[in-house]
Amino acid sequence: TQTVSQSDAHVTVFEGDSVELRCNYSYGGSIYLSWYIQHHGHGLQFLLKYYSGNPVVQGVNGFEAEFSKSDSSFHLRKASVHWSDSAVYFCAVSATSGSWQLIFGSGTQLTVMP
Amino acid sequence: AQTIHQWPVAEIKAVGSPLSLGCTIKGKSSPNLYWYWQATGGTLQQLFYSITVGQVESVVQLNLSASRPKDDQFILSTEKLLLSHSGFYLCAWSRKIPNTEVFFGKGTRLTVV
Numbered sequence: 001t002q003t004v005s006q007s008d009a010h011v012t013v014f015e016g017d018s019v020e021l022r023c024n025y026s027y028g029g030s031i032y033l034s035w036y037i038q039h040h041g042h043g044l045q046f047l048l049k050y051y052s053g054n055p056v057v058q059g060v061n062g063f064e065a066e067f068s069k070s071d072s073s074f075h076l077r078k079a080s081v082h083w084s085d086s087a088v089y090f091c092a093v094s095a096t097s098g099s100w101q102l103i104f105g106s107g108t109q110l111t112v113m114p
Numbered sequence: 115a116q117t118i119h120q121w122p123v124a125e126i127k128a129v130g131s132p133l134s135l136g137c138t139i140k141g142k143s144s145p146n147l148y149w150y151w152q153a154t155g156g157t158l159q160q161l162f163y164s165i166t167v168g169q170v171e172s173v174v175q176l177n178l179s180a181s182r183p184k185d186d187q188f189i190l191s192t193e194k195l196l197l198s199h200s201g202f203y204l205c206a207w208s209r210k211i212p213n214t215e216v217f218f219g220k221g222t223r224l225t226v227v
Contacts, residue, residue, distance in 0.1 A: 043221050044158075
């Protein structure tokens, strides 16, 4: 059974700060990891994904994430946040064996203060 | 460019009443289609997925049903709403490639009273 854990329900930073949103997963086989962003009252938008290769993947709007097999993690980072980055961020996992099911974490609300 | 349209934007319905939510994808042939449910302030739970017209797979049982009457249309429905059905319903699509990004609609806010 795959699980996704986002340990921080809320993260508050100031504009220009760096931020790391944490995601840990549990799965025994090969998996596919991704991050999505949800602005209040809207649907989700894809940020980035990891399947294989370079463990650091780049996404839109300056976001990047690093996969660590030893830590079972896929943390999302941004070097300098903007107020418009305030949103809920979801980590997601699916098995690479042809599963069409995407399992989401509980989400992290990022608030960027001016 | 592909577009995904969900209707209605919001609904307020009485307990025990029927429900029908819809979703249309334009600009993409034979997409995979998905329904997700999100409780207020909560995570997303995949409800159904469909790989082809007429075929729908259920992921969780929430006294809801789904149908795919056309290649570009996905319908979520129930004959009798429960209070627990309240939440945000998201339709989504993806290409027929395992582990690819999923594209979401803007969602329907359902309040059951």
